[in-house]
Amino acid sequence: MMPTCRQIAEMLHDYLVGDLPPEQARILEMHLVGCVDCFRYLDAYRRVISLGERLPPVPMPEELVRRLRTWVG
Amino acid sequence: MADVQAKPERSESLEQILQGQGGRIYNLARRMLNHVEDAEDLTQQVLLQVFQKIDQFRGEAALSTWIYRITVNAAFKYRQRRTRQPLPVGDPFEDFLADGRHARSIRPWRDMPLQGLLDKEARETVDKAIAELPESFRDVYLLTDVEKLPIPDVARLLDLTIPAMKSRLHRARLMLRKELAPYFEEAQA
Numbered sequence: 001m002m003p004t005c006r007q008i009a010e011m012l013h014d015y016l017v018g019d020l021p022p023e024q025a026r027i028l029e030m031h032l033v034g035c036v037d038c039f040r041y042l043d044a045y046r047r048v049i050s051l052g053e054r055l056p057p058v059p060m061p062e063e064l065v066r067r068l069r070t071w072v073g
Numbered sequence: 074m075a076d077v078q079a080k081p082e083r084s085e086s087l088e089q090i091l092q093g094q095g096g097r098i099y100n101l102a103r104r105m106l107n108h109v110e111d112a113e114d115l116t117q118q119v120l121l122q123v124f125q126k127i128d129q130f131r132g133e134a135a136l137s138t139w140i141y142r143i144t145v146n147a148a149f150k151y152r153q154r155r156t157r158q159p160l161p162v163g164d165p166f167e168d169f170l171a172d173g174r175h176a177r178s179i180r181p182w183r184d185m186p187l188q189g190l191l192d193k194e195a196r197e198t199v200d201k202a203i204a205e206l207p208e209s210f211r212d213v214y215l216l217t218d219v220e221k222l223p224i225p226d227v228a229r230l231l232d233l234t235i236p237a238m239k240s241r242l243h244r245a246r247l248m249l250r251k252e253l254a255p256y257f258e259e260a261q262a
Contacts (some may be wrong), residue, residue, distance in 0.1 A: 051195075
């Protein structure tokens with residue numbers, strides 16, 4: 001039985017890290033071929049991971065750096 | 074900031090710790106606590122703890138992992154002391170109908186590179202969406218996808234089983250997808 005779109009959404013993490021059993025991965029891919037909404041949902045999910053990876057660190061405020069330097073110095 | 078009387082004697086080493094680890098500590102504290110002054114205070118507390126405990130660091134894990142553990146634990150304690158109301162966040166699965174289909178058609182996201190720096194507006198949008206996640210979901214996303222720690226390390230840091238941690242990470246990403254969709258989706262023709 002083909003999974004529903006919600007069930008596909010629930011499997012995306014395991015699918016992307018290769019933790020889905022091969023048969024389940026094949027069924028998911030068959031669903032993606034026929035369901036543009038799930039295909040786009042997966043694409044956005046991948047982009048959410050990518051956005052986190054590309055987020056630069058929040059720099060320490062200059063004032064904090066100055067205060068900490070004074071504190072340690 | 075914490076009491077300056079707490080400054081230890083070995084200021085040269087503390088300076089080295091500040092230079093090498095201060096940015097990492099502040100960055101995680103800022104995003105976990107979502108509050109500038111609290112993050113500044115926590116950074117000083119953690120620097121002091123790192124300095125006091127550095128002799129206990131046995132090199133069994135990476136220094137960065139050890140620092141993350143001290144920062145995460147300190148942030149948890151900090152949260153327990155404050156009484157801010159958690160922000161309500163929608164259930165990512167409420168966008169599905171009872172029969173499991175999408176409740177609305179999904180629009181594609183704008184074409185954008187998957188690598189490289191984000192522009193300022195995108196960065197602020199993503200940071201705001203992360204800040205609005207419930208703390209337990211924010212933590213797993215920050216440590217895994219932003220800080221790029223391995224899943225087993227994050228599970229240990231947060232005292233979760235690996236399946237529980239994966240489940241929480243997945244849900245955090247789905248929540249972010251939902252929150253970020255209005256900004257990143259292509260405009261309707």
